[in-house]
Structure formats: C-alpha cells, structure tokens
Amino acid sequence: MPVVVAAVCPHPPVIVPELAFGAAPELDPLRAACLAAIDGLAAADSLVIVGSGPVGRRYDASAGGSFAAYGAPQVRVGDGEPVLPLSLLVGAWLVGQSKAAGVRRTSISVADDSPETCLALGREIAEGNDRIGLLVMGDGSARRSDHAPVHLHPRAEIFDATVAEALRSVDLDVLAALDPDLATVLQAAGRAPWQVLAGALRATTLTGNLTYGAAPYGVGYFVASFT
Amino acid sequence: MLRLGTRSFGPGEFAVMAIVNRTPDSFFDGGATFAEEAALSAIDQAVADGADLVDIGGVKAGYGEAVDETEELRRTVDFVASVRDRHPELLISVDTYRSGVARRVGAAGANLINDTWSGHDPDIAAAAAESGAGLICSHVGGLKPRTDPHRMAYDDVVADVIRTTTALAERAIAAGVRPDGIVIDPTHDFGKNTLHSLEVTRRIDELAATGWPVLVAMSNKDFLGETLDLPSGRRGPATLAAVSIAAWLGARVFRVHDIAGTRQALDLIAVLRKTATPAYTRRSLV
Numbered sequence: 001m002p003v004v005v006a007a008v009c010p011h012p013p014v015i016v017p018e019l020a021f022g023a024a025p026e027l028d029p030l031r032a033a034c035l036a037a038i039d040g041l042a043a044a045d046s047l048v049i050v051g052s053g054p055v056g057r058r059y060d061a062s063a064g065g066s067f068a069a070y071g072a073p074q075v076r077v078g079d080g081e082p083v084l085p086l087s088l089l090v091g092a093w094l095v096g097q098s099k100a101a102g103v104r105r106t107s108i109s110v111a112d113d114s115p116e117t118c119l120a121l122g123r124e125i126a127e128g129n130d131r132i133g134l135l136v137m138g139d140g141s142a143r144r145s146d147h148a149p150v151h152l153h154p155r156a157e158i159f160d161a162t163v164a165e166a167l168r169s170v171d172l173d174v175l176a177a178l179d180p181d182l183a184t185v186l187q188a189a190g191r192a193p194w195q196v197l198a199g200a201l202r203a204t205t206l207t208g209n210l211t212y213g214a215a216p217y218g219v220g221y222f223v224a225s226f227t
Numbered sequence: 228m229l230r231l232g233t234r235s236f237g238p239g240e241f242a243v244m245a246i247v248n249r250t251p252d253s254f255f256d257g258g259a260t261f262a263e264e265a266a267l268s269a270i271d272q273a274v275a276d277g278a279d280l281v282d283i284g285g286v287k288a289g290y291g292e293a294v295d296e297t298e299e300l301r302r303t304v305d306f307v308a309s310v311r312d313r314h315p316e317l318l319i320s321v322d323t324y325r326s327g328v329a330r331r332v333g334a335a336g337a338n339l340i341n342d343t344w345s346g347h348d349p350d351i352a353a354a355a356a357e358s359g360a361g362l363i364c365s366h367v368g369g370l371k372p373r374t375d376p377h378r379m380a381y382d383d384v385v386a387d388v389i390r391t392t393t394a395l396a397e398r399a400i401a402a403g404v405r406p407d408g409i410v411i412d413p414t415h416d417f418g419k420n421t422l423h424s425l426e427v428t429r430r431i432d433e434l435a436a437t438g439w440p441v442l443v444a445m446s447n448k449d450f451l452g453e454t455l456d457l458p459s460g461r462r463g464p465a466t467l468a469a470v471s472i473a474a475w476l477g478a479r480v481f482r483v484h485d486i487a488g489t490r491q492a493l494d495l496i497a498v499l500r501k502t503a504t505p506a507y508t509r510r511s512l513v
Contacts, residue, residue, distance in 0.1 A: 013378055019422070022456065069380035071422025086378065142377055149377035151290045187377065 002126045003200045003226075005044055006134040007037035008167060010221035011051060011090035011189070018072040026216060031094075033212035033223040038098040040225050044133025046104050047095065048125050050196045051087025051137035052189045053109025056121075061105045065089035085109050087137040087189065100133065110192045112184070115176055118192050122199020136197040138190020140164075140220020148218025150187050159186050160213075160220035163194065167224040168210035172198040188220070201226065229440045229479065230407045231318045231361050232338040234279065236440070239502035241474060241493040244280040244320060244482040245273035246446065249302040250287045250294075255447050255459055255484055263306060267313065274314055277490035282341055282482055283307060283332075284322035288417075290373055296327050304331045311336030320363070324372050326350035333358025341365075341482075343414065344372040346395050352402035361408025363442055364395035368418025376418045384423040385430045388413045393437055410480055412442040416449050424450035428469055435477025442480035443473045467492050475500070 015031060017024035041047055065084030067075040077084070077092040084092060088107045095101055108125070110118060125134065140163060141156035142149050148156075159182065166174035175198035183191035204226075212223035229236040236242050247269050251258040260266040270281050285302035286294045294302075307319055321332040324344035329351050333340070340355040342348075345367040355362045366388040368379050381387045392411035400406050413434060415424040424445075427434075434441045445451065451465040452458065463485055470481050470489055474496045483489045497503035 069382060070378070071420060071426070086380070149375050151375075 002132070002203050003134045003206070004131045004204075005040055006136065006197065006201065006206065006226040007041055008136045008138060008194070008197065008222055008224040009034040009037060009091070009094060010139045010219075010223070011087045011137045012139065012217075012219060012221065013067065013070040013086065013090070014217070015090060016067055016072060016075055016093065018075045019067060019070055030212055030221055030223070034094050035098050037211060037223050037225040038094055038100050038135060040227060041095075041133030041135060042099040042103060044100075044103060044131050046106070046128075046130040047100060047133045047135060049088055049091040049095065049105060049107040049135045049137065050125070050193050051085065051091055051107070051109060052192055053085035053087060053111065055109065056111045056113065057109050059084060059088065059107040059109070063088075063092075063107060065092055087193070091135055091137045095135065103133065110196055112180065113192055115178070115180065115195050118195035119176055119199035119202075122196040123202065125196070126200045126203055134197065134200055136193045138193040138222075140188050140190060140215065140222060142187035142189075142219045144215040144220055145218035148215075153186055155182065156186050156220070159183075159188060160215070160222075163188075163190070163220075164210055164213045164222055167194075167222055168208050170201065170206065170208040170226065172201055190222075228407055229361075229410065230405070231280070233316060234318055236279075236479060238479070239497070239500060240479065241497060242279040242480045243277060243486055243489050243493065244282050244442070244480055245270070245278040245486050246282050246284070246482060246484055247273070248284045248287070249306060250284060252287050252291045253284070254287070254289060263309070266306065267309065270310055270314065270317070273486050274317055276486035278317070278486045280318040280320050280339065280480070281310065282320040282322050283310070285328070286323070286373070288343060288373065290375065296325055299323065299325065299328050300331055303328060304335050307332045307335040307337050324348055324351065326354035329354035329360070330357055333360045339363065339408070339410070343367070343412075343417070344370075345391065345414070346398070347372050352395075352399040352404050355399070356403030356405075359405065359408075361410065362399045362404045363410045363412050364392045364399060364439075365412045365414040366391045366418065367414055370418045376420065379418050379420060379423065381423065384419065384426055385433050388427060389434060389437055392434075393439065396439055409439060410442045411437065411439040412444060415443065415445045419450070421450040421453040424448070425454065428473060431473045431476035431478050440480060441473075441478045442482060443470070443478045444482035445469045445473070446483040446485070463488065471496060
C-alpha cells in the first residue's frame with residue numbers, strides 16, 4: 001500500500017513553549033496548523049517521520065530525544081538516551097500531542113544527500129505493505145529577512161515561494177528539482193526531506209493543502225497536508 | 228596573576244574594560260565614537276570613571292558593512308598609538324579577529340588582543356606574541372566571524388566553553404603568548420541562545436575554576452534584553468546585576484559600557500569578598 005496521507009511541518013526549537021517562554025503565543029498559529037495536519041495522519045496504519053540529520057538513520061518509535069541542548073532538559077520524547085536529531089525530535093514532540101500519537105511509527109533521518117537518493121528513499125518508504133502516514137519535517141530558508149538568523153539572501157524569498165507553491169499544488173517535479181547547493185547557501189533544511197516526500201507521493205493521487213506559510217523570524221515555515 | 232603592560236591583577240582584583248568602537252554601526256552606541264575626536268574623549272571619560280583597560284574595535288561584531296583589513300587598520304592602528312601617547316598607563320585592548328591587525332596594533336602599543344571570533348585566524352596568537360600582548364580566548368560555538376547563531380545546540384554549554392577556551396589558551400602558549408597574559412571569555416550571545424548565555428552566567432565559577440582569568444562581556448547584550456523584555460537602551464541595571472553575580476562567582480575582567488557604575492559595584496563586591504577594605508567606617512564607632 002502506498003502513502004495514504006502525508007503532512008509537512010517545520011522544526012524550529014522555538015515551537016516548544018518551554019523554550020520560547022513569553023514568545024510562545026507568537027507561534028500558536030503554527031502549532032495549531034502542525035497539529036491539525038498531523039491529526040490527519042491518525043487515519044494511517046503506521047507513521048513514518050522523515051527529517052534532516054547529520055547522518056541517514058532509522059529510529060524505532062521508542063527512540064529518545066531531548067531539548068536539553070537548546071535549554072529545556074525537561075522536554076523529552078521517547079525513552080533512553082537522547083539520539084533524535086532536531087527535525088525528528090520536533091516531529092516526535094508534535095506527534096505526541098496529536099491524534100496520531102497512538103499510531104506505531106518509524107523515524108528516518110536523511111543527510112544532505114543527492115535528490116536521486118532522497119527520491120529513492122521516498123519510493124522505498126511507499127513500497128511497504130502498510131497504509132502509511134508520512135510526516136515530513138523541513139524548514140525553508142533561514143535567510144529570509146534582515147533580521148534572519150543568517151543574513152538576508154536575495155534568492156531566499158523566491159526559493160521559499162517556489163517550495164510553498166509546489167507543496168500546495170503537489171508539484172513533485174519542482175520539489176525533485178530543488179538544487180541542493182542553492183538550498184545549502186540559503187540554509188533551507190527542508191530540501192532533502194521534501195525530496196523524500198516527492199519520491200513517496202509519486203505513486204499517489206493525493207491533493208495538497210498549504211495551511212501555513214510564513215517566516216515570522218526570518219526562517220521559512222510551511223505546513224501542508226496531503227489527503 | 229594577570230599581567231598586562233605595567234599592570235598586574237591578582238585573584239580577587241577586578242579589571243574594568245571600557246568599550247570604544249571605531250565603527251559607524253555598532254549595536255549599542257550606534258557609531259557615537261566612529262570619529263577620532265569623539266573616540267578619544269570617550270576614552271578620557273572612561274579613564275576618569277575608573278577604567279583599567281579600553282577595548283578598541285574597528286569592525287562591528289554583528290552582520291554589517293564589509294570592513295577589509297586595510298580599512299580595519301586605518302580605523303585602529305594610528306588610534307591605538309594616539310591613545311598610548313595620551314594615556315601612558317591605560318591598558319589597550321583591540322577587538323580583532325585578524326592576525327595582520329593584531330600584529331600592527333601590538334606594535335603600536337596594544338597590550339591585549341581581544342580575539343572575539345575564537346581563533347578563526349590561526350595566526351592570531353603568534354601575532355599577539357610578537358609584541359608581547361596578551362590574548363583573550365573566546366567561545367563562539369564554531370561560528371564564522373560576523374555571523375549570528377542559528378539553533379545552536381550543546382550537550383553542556385559550559386563544558387563546551389571550557390573545552391574551547393582552554394584549548395585556545397594552550398594553543399596561545401604554544402604560539403608564544405605569555406601564560407600570564409591570557410584571559411578566557413565565554414562570549415555571551417555569540418553562538419548561544421539566551422538560555423545558553425544565562426546558564427553560562429550561572430556557572431561562571433566553573434570557568435574560574437580552570438585557573439585562567441575569566442573575562443565577561445555581557446553589557447547590554449540581547450540575552451538580557453530577551454530575559455527581561457527590554458530594548459538595548461534600558462539594560463543597564465540588568466547588566467550591573469549580571470556583572471555582580473559574575474564577579475561573585477570569580478570573573479575578573481568586565482567589558483562594559485557603564486564604567487562608573489561597574490566600578491562602584493565591583494568595589495563593593497571586593498569589600499564583601501574581603502579582598503579590599505572599606506574606604507572609611509565611622510558609623511556607630513565614634
């Protein structure tokens with residue numbers, strides 16, 4: 001069975017209220033959009049969470065993660081040693097609050113691999129026998145504004161707009177063609193995971209809905225669901 | 228003992244470092260001392276207020292206008308020489324990450340090189356050593372000069388600060404820098420989120436326990452602004468509180484904008500720690 005439902009969410013640490021303190025309400029709309037998209041994954045038999053990481057690896061549902069490295073050791077997911085990279089940590093944290101919390105799941109980190117490798121991983125994910133719900137964690141450019149964490153890049157806005165439109169219209173060719181070198185320059189952590197999504201959705205007829213697209217702190221955040 | 232120029236600072240003695248930027252765009256002063264005359268009078272005032280050192284910078288720390296080495300030299304070298312002439316006893320530090328600048332300002336009379344970007348230029352220690360200047364060893368979490376932190380993560384930020392700064396200190400000695408001219412700086416806000424900078428502040432004692440003199444540069448920084456929701460012009464009291472805590476926990480050099488206020492706070496702490504005596508005591512004694 002293929003991927004029957006999918007969602008895309010961003011993974012900034014600031015999404016965690018225990019890290020944001022008084023800034024937390026600023027991200028209420030983003031959290032709500034993420035949870036609504038992830039609630040939709042509850043319809044699947046199993047969940048696959050994909051996000052960027054230093055190396056490509058698979059983690060089972062019990063894999064631990066902690067926000068200690070960002071200053072909130074009290075916020076944890078899973079059991080045992082914290083091993084999840086940020087993208088999968090935020091993914092697990094969001095899933096844990098959603099209606100999909102009880103669905104069995106696997107997490108997969110993708111390194112900064114070639115588009116071909118990412119597309120192949122997506123196709124492989126979709127080959128399983130389960131009715132899969134796919135959660136793809138990815139951020140747009142961190143160079144969207146003068147006050148962005150990494151200074152404004154003139155191509156950041158158009159890059160993110162291209163991604164947003166591709167997610168909305170499920171234009172898998174556009175996602176597949178995102179240039180890894182440009183994404184690196186623009187510090188867009190979502191490039192490889194979005195290309196996994198493109199590979200996984202190839203055999204489906206899911207339609208897209210972009211429910212959030214903004215850069216409130218100069219980093220592009222997108223939420224999309226595919227049903 | 229920390230020895231810089233003609234001065235020595237033993238454990239328990241506090242040194243106050245004034246900030247004078249030869250930049251048109253620094254975050255706090257907004258370019259107030261870009262012009263030479265304004266910069267010289269700011270230094271006169273800092274000396275009058277009790278500064279032991281002055282830290283002269285020719286390049287804004289944050290992102291901004293590109294400043295090449297020629298322009299940085301133009302902003303700093305002759306100015307250092309003028310300050311040296313005007314205030315023979317004042318210790319002069321220069322905030323630079325370029326060994327070429329460190330070498331020239333050292334020759335012009337600088338006593339200390341403030342390498343805020345953590346050894347980005349591997350020759351900077353040797354450059355400081357050439358003129359006998361001391362060196363500030365910083366922690367920026369691997370950031371490149373003039374970039375801002377994006378999602379910095381540390382298993383233990385204090386351990387990372389200690390590991391990085393003490394390794395730079397050892398490297399500086401190997402490059403010929405006087406061991407008694409080396410200072411370590413956790414470098415608040417650089418490569419750190421606010422929670423990281425707060426954690427470093429709480430645990431300054433662990434840095435002091437390395438035995439290296441610890442410098443703190445917290446004055447009016449963003450971690451104070453975020454913590455207390457204050458714009459940059461209103462962080463003076465928070466700066467003094469942070470300075471006082473850091474001093475109590477063992478920091479020895481304080482890079483600040485408000486020299487007179489800092490000097491007063493540190494003078495009190497020195498008495499509380501019994502490294503100094505009260506100026507006078509008549510109350511209830513006569």
